[in-house]
Amino acid sequence: MLAARLNAVSGHDAALDARLLVGAALGLDLTGMVAGAKRILTRDEADRVEALARRRLAGEPVARVLGMKEFWALPLHLSAATLVPRPDTETVVERALELLRADGAADRALRIADLGTGSGAILLALLSELRHAHGFATDISAEALETASRNATELGLADRTTWIQCDYASGLTGAFDLIVSNPPYIPSADIAGLDIEVRAHDPHAALDGGADGLDAYRALISQSAGLLSSGGFLVVEVGQGQSGDVEALMTASGLSPTGPPRTDLGGIPRAVSARRPPR
């Protein structure tokens, strides 16, 4: 059975991974899989399942094998230039929505920027919730922006998006009601010790945060402070142990913290936020 073979690489996710791989190989959703559970595969189908299983058994993450990952319940295409979006990053979306809703701003024609958008995960999640918002997404990688733009089109959100290849916010002009970012934040020396599924399959440009992991925050927080509207919010994801340093950078740029960081499911401070003081 495929799940048993995947156990060594997938652990407690083996059954789920087996179902996802078989579904992708046969072009079936969960309902189709249940309906055809007892069916005997043709030779061609069995070969297709085996080809995907071998990639997973060689250590490729299941999202890379499928070329897809769900984020905020949105199916997103991936490419070699995009990070696999992580569930922890949903804390950035949650914090941003919480701040806008508490401010009574969620139904306004907001201008939102996502710096280092990758697959477009954070921006597209926000646009799916904020019906009158327009999103501007940047990335250093043209290939990542192409993938994100394809995702926006398939989700019916393309007419509310603008894609800009630049260094964080350097290609943007304000003012923005909300700026979000999940930048690269792994200290360079720690990358070699990351899990093989991350180190070998996520793009280096999505991981490397420089000597102390904070290079991207130094660049994008000061840029963002000059682009926020009066009362506008900045919400960023941080790595473990980085929230204090990132809050200090925000304060040094004239922004006011908006409460303690939002923690992820593991209890780690993950989403740090601040606002430009209202005039």
Ligand SMILES: C[S@@+](CC[C@H](N)C(=O)[O-])C[C@H]1O[C@@H](n2cnc3c(N)ncnc32)[C@H](O)[C@@H]1O
């Ligand atoms: C950690 S990934 C996050 C991707 C996506 N926002 C997410 O949460 O899944 C960081 C992203 O920043 C981009 N990036 C790296 N350096 C950059 C720079 N100097 N300017 C803009 N984007 C950059 C990478 O290409 C990558 O897509």
